[in-house]
Amino acid sequence: MATIRDVSKLAGCSVATVSRVINRKGYVHKNTEEAIKSAMKALNYSPDRIARSLAGKGSLTVGLVIPDILNPFFPQLARAIEDVASDNGYNVILCNTSNDPAKERKCLDVLISKRVDGILLASSTILPEQILELQRSAIPVVLIDHQFPEIPILSIVARNREGGAIAVRHLLEEGCRKIGHIRGPLHVAASLDRCLGYEDECGSEPWFIPSLIAQGDFHSEGGFRAMQELISRHPDIDGVFAGNDQMAIGALHALYKLGIEVPQQVKLIGFDGIASNRTVPQLSTVSQPIYTMGSQAMEYLLRLIAGETLPQQVHEFEVQLVIKETTKAEGRMAVQ
Template identity: 50%
Template sequence: MATIKDVSKLAGVSVATVSRYLNKNGYVSKEAAETIAEVIEKLNYRPNNIARSLAGMKSATIGLMVPDILNPFFPELARSIEDAANGYGYTVMLCNTDNDSVKERKYIDTLLQKQVDGIIISSYTIKPEHLTGLQKQSIPVVLMDNVFSSDSVVSLTVENRRGGELAVQHLLAQGCSKIAHICGPLTITSSRERTAGFEDASRGTDWFTPSLIGYSDFTVKGGYSAMKELLALHPDLDGVFASNDLMAAGAMKALQETGRSIPSDVKVVGFDGIGLEMMNPELSTIAQPISELGKTAMDSLVGLIREESDIVTDQVFPVTLIKKQSTRKN
């Protein structure tokens, strides 16, 4: 089995240069990088991560915790994180918590036992003390889609409140005169912010009333049930903003079952921008920059692992209105 010394000798560079190339840490000239890559392929060299870990070096593994792998948003996010991790030479351990705080704690303990180099956490049940505990154990953490103002953990979020405003403004521009909102769980920061955006854009109109806000759980089934309840209260509504695309899909099913045509009778906007091209009509949505979020999360985690000093603690990304058939003007 080839060793790093074999690669160094055949490539005509130092062992330190090969190490910098493998760990993506430090300068390696383009010419040297190309030569090393050719030698690695020729020798079929594979770094022994177990030996590196036993020697007190990095495990080259990071943990990724998501709340619901059945929500297409999270596989897309995981894919972008994995792509970025692969570029750094890291392997990703995916943990699906099912929004279960007990399961979440077990995963954290497992990741610590596996000696991961860092953890990216997208969680609706994580507590500040859990993150503080990880930091006390010198485990770098990046938090996604959530933020704790009193915490120093790196967090990545999007303009959720602005997204809610954009959704309502678009529906109004398309001719809607009574808009309902399907809110996600109020325990989730992003959900509260999207609802606040809906209220910002709706307050002061002659049609707004709190009963136009229905509550759900970020699932298709939840969106379906919430839409049925809203229709019972407001059968004359002609616009809907759902706080994620899955709830929007459920809302559209409920609307169509009750004889409403989309977009002729009711126009619908979701949030996330996940790939739901199979929906008919195709869904207008407030899109998050999923690929950029994933890459930035991994870049930030690697910066923390390397103890770089210029890591931005809180980063907020813009959202974009994607217009599709579900809000087409009559």
Template identity: 45%
Template structure:
């Protein structure tokens, strides 16, 4: 494998001159630069990425830290980030934090040594001190989906409260009067906003009671267990709004195992719009987030910061869409 010294020797110049041509840091005589480029092509020399990055302050690499890559919501988010980054010639390094703040801090420490150009965190557990430390070091950062409310950087997510209100209103329009809510972990701002939206609409119903709420953990198993508990307290409930689609799938499973027909006896609505909702039985009504677009927007904002050196500090909430399906609407025969 050719080295920079081989290029310099073949071109008849110094190593420093070759470095200046590669990194375009200083003007080099056009004839000399041509000799260097010819030598690079002849030797098929590939400049060291780290050396190039140290000289130009940019490595062409961004880091995306997700909480749970097994949740179908996050691969779609990652795809949006990766597609935009790829079009700009950047590479995305993916990390899985398992919603552990210390693990995220460890990622930051290690990846900074790899000279990444910026970070995107889809995280609830990112520490505010980590955000501030990255800011002080002039490293671009964007928080995606679950980020802090008051972070000194761009935060992108969907309008969770309005989405949950849309879900509950839909269940009411379908005739539901006693609507339960399976909410996610309350340390997640997305879960809190969705619960608040549920309470705002369901709280107006005559059959409303705080005991119609049960916590889940944004996965299928906890959704199933939540419904089991809800049915003990309220066997006559006729609607369920789950704080995400995976918990809604768990709700469908629990109802099916008890022989409770959906949507004839209980109607179910989820939140996220993951592909799995199209293949459940019955197909699941959901509040769809613009997941791919959120990822793409996060990448674009980060890349703009990397290129311009400016720093964004704003909250962007994207609109959501109700997708009605068979789990809330009985087909007419």
């Protein structure tokens, strides 16, 4: 069985340096850290977790709180987080709240009782005072896909408002002259920002009226109902921006049931980048870098756990327009 001395010998450094990497304490040059991790992997070396815990090095677990495991966005996010956690010797406790604040409070209580080393919150129902309480308890926290501008908290988000504007500009460039929007839940910051992006592009148009915005719920069923509502109100719309891909899938189904051809009669675009190849016709979307956001969030959490001081600020990630069949005819598709 390999020992820490074997790792230090293969990596070409001291035992103390290997120990600093294992326990994430103290500075180690990035190249040296990578050499140590490579040596650990090559030797199949795993530190004694129980011994580390007894030595006060923490539980080697982190909590991940998500609102909806059925939304494909969150399994992709969780996969990235788990990959980085595993590479660094950590386990992830996944908590699904089903958008229920009471269940969320219970999840946080469980995570605290299990003495997790940190918590990743991909929650739309978390309250500011709950985050402040976690901070007062010295529990490192990183927010994902949510932010509170009034509270200094390290947060990971996509450029949602910009992405909403990109989606609408694409519809306008494709000739749409009356565009509806299926908005996500009112309490979700990302939903609000995407709607604001829609309004940035459409609000000054002579055809714009507030009833062109229909309320959805980030699920396909809500997208189906909202699309039916939009067509009932405005049968002359020729473009629709859905606030996420799940609602766009529901909207596409509704248009099919109504006998409306996509993209010939109505062009449709979503947001997230999780379903572009799962629909017929294939869905145009604004893609956010879900895996990168998850892995970066976990990296930040590990640095906080190690005692590093990081700026408590919002980190925004670029989004990308992915053009498929629901806005363009086959043969003219592209990624921009």
